Amino acid sequence: MEKILIVEDNKTLAKLISKKISETLNFEIDIAYTLHEAKLFLRMHEYFVTLLDINLPDAPNGEVVDYVLAHDNHAIVLTGNIDKDFRKKMLQKNIIDYVNKSGVNDVNYIIGVIKRLQKNKEHKVLVVDDSMVIRKQIKAMLENLFYKVITVAHGEEALGMLQAHLDISLVITDYNMPVINGLELTKEIRKEHSKENLPIIALSSNSDDEVTALFLKSGANDYIQKPFSKEEFSCRINNTVEAQENINLITNHANRDFLTGLYNRRYFFKTMESYIEEASQSNESYAVAMIDIDHFKAVNDTYGHDTGDKVIIHLSEILISSVTHRDIVSRFGGEEFCIVLKNINKYNAIDIFDRLRKKVETTDVLSDKGEEIRFTISAGVVMSGDDDLEETINQADMMLYKAKQDGRNLVLIDD
Incomplete structure (x- = not known):
């Protein structure tokens, strides 16, 4: 069974989060109340995700986040700190999410995030961008959300990948690219795949509203303006994939026998x-x-x-x-x-x-x-x-x- 590590010096809150997760999800929970205890757990076990308070008795300034990320663990930050500059600084790190601790609703939100991460493991995303720097950046963000990722440099390569990998769930494409640009790629994909079967999200630094409209009219499911924040990117990706899952669920109910699944x-x-x-x-x-x-x-x-x-x-x-x-x-x-x-x-x-x-x-x-x-x-x-x-x-x-x-x-x- 996979495990989750909660690092939180408030014992009452830590036990509440542990209890809610255990009741809802199939995970084993470990709790550490200090950075020292967290280090001991991380040496002994691998964790699906870690939930990290950033103000600990022996690590008052978020040191636990740097330690966890340095050891290739996935991190969700839990904090009562509402300072915008501090929040921005934390989101520049390779964390999954930044959650303010204010009540039970935040615990429910965390559970929803973990459920989403579990489902993301089933999805393969194709990233199409001629910039190697952007490809690496997007790949890192997607893999941190547990997606499987394939990257290519232009639309022609993307079409070949779609033929070779029939299980691709989502295409993320830049607009300006050599050989076949993002708009042309979107039109080509829509000849074979509907919006419901294969979502497309377009990216562009072009601020012209006409470009946005052209993509959406050509079959893109969403459009993200560059530069974008990590939070906006993650929310739009997850929302698009979740919408596709819901459509598939409805379609399956309509096409499948309720007893056998045939x-x-x-x-x-x-x-x-x-x-x-x-x-x-x-x-x-x-x-x-x-x-x-x-x-x-x-x-x-x-x-x-x-x-x-x-x-x-x-x-x-x-x-x-x-x-x-x-x-x-x-x-x-x-x-x-x-x-x-x-x-x-x-x-x-x-x-x-x-x-x-x-x-x-x-x-x-x-x-x-x-x-x-x-x-x-x-x-x-x-x-x-x-x-x-x-x-x-x-x-x-x-x-x-x-x-x-x-x-x-x-x-x-x-x-």
């Missing part, structure tokens, strides 16, 4: 429309299978609906682990599933579905009372043809019905 029927038909067109143009064959749990009503009647849900979840995990990332696995409802295997011939498709059937047959699910439940599935398979999707699904359903009639625990394909 794609739902609505998403299946939506995504298959575009795939069928692509497959037709490239002459790519695919297999569509309707799959059903045999005697599922008996499972519900015997063991209860909670156990029935466990069986459905267990099957969904087998289905998703038995196909490639290109294939489509969806739950149509109840115990009924539909799978599309892309770019495959008849014989390989039958082999995959039969191996899947045998895998289901040889595994079990535990009921709430610890009873081992074995179950089987039947499947009807149709290879891609000239019929539309609805007709293909109907044919697969007919083959599934025939498999049930022929004794269940079967895979049948329409010749």
Whole structure:
């Protein structure tokens, strides 16, 4: 388990912060009341982040911050000092944030910052700027916020990186660059990626309002004027990434089955429309299978609906682990599933579905009372043809019905 170090000479406040973090987040908490104690902890352990008071009995002028940063630790400053010059001096250091201690709301704010830092570890940011100094500066700020960072010098390199790294979450681009400038890069990216799927933040020292408007009209999600403060930069980056996460969450709720996390029927038909067109143009064959749990009503009647849900979840995990990332696995409802295997011939498709059937047959699910439940599935398979999707699904359903009639625990394909 990751750890957080709190350095705070006010024992009551330190214990309050520790208690609130422990109740909300999955971290182990160490507390040091002096710089000397903090040094001992830092020699023994690695910390996700340190929360630092800057007025300690043996370090009254923020010496703890310099010590922590010198040993490559991430720091959030906690202080009652409201002096603007001192605050500015502290923010020039490579700290994550500067938080005034004034009440419980500040503790809640710190918890929110830590949650954000945890999520940032999942995101990769592409920085595009022709100035090596600026690239290094932005990279350092982003890495201090736990982002993974890739840097390039101009738009042409950026487009290559986007093709090589499909998991990039955010693009930060300068305006004036050689080869392809930031505005042209934004337009090129928007040909392939929507604002919701890949946010873009533009940077520029140009104070012309028209430039700002051009970027926003061309698809940029935000615009930051150079020079910018560290706080403004961090807030805008985090807000943009958080907005993208919220959009993805809403989209997933709309496209995913609530119980299994598989794609739902609505998403299946939506995504298959575009795939069928692509497959037709490239002459790519695919297999569509309707799959059903045999005697599922008996499972519900015997063991209860909670156990029935466990069986459905267990099957969904087998289905998703038995196909490639290109294939489509969806739950149509109840115990009924539909799978599309892309770019495959008849014989390989039958082999995959039969191996899947045998895998289901040889595994079990535990009921709430610890009873081992074995179950089987039947499947009807149709290879891609000239019929539309609805007709293909109907044919697969007919083959599934025939498999049930022929004794269940079967895979049948329409010749």
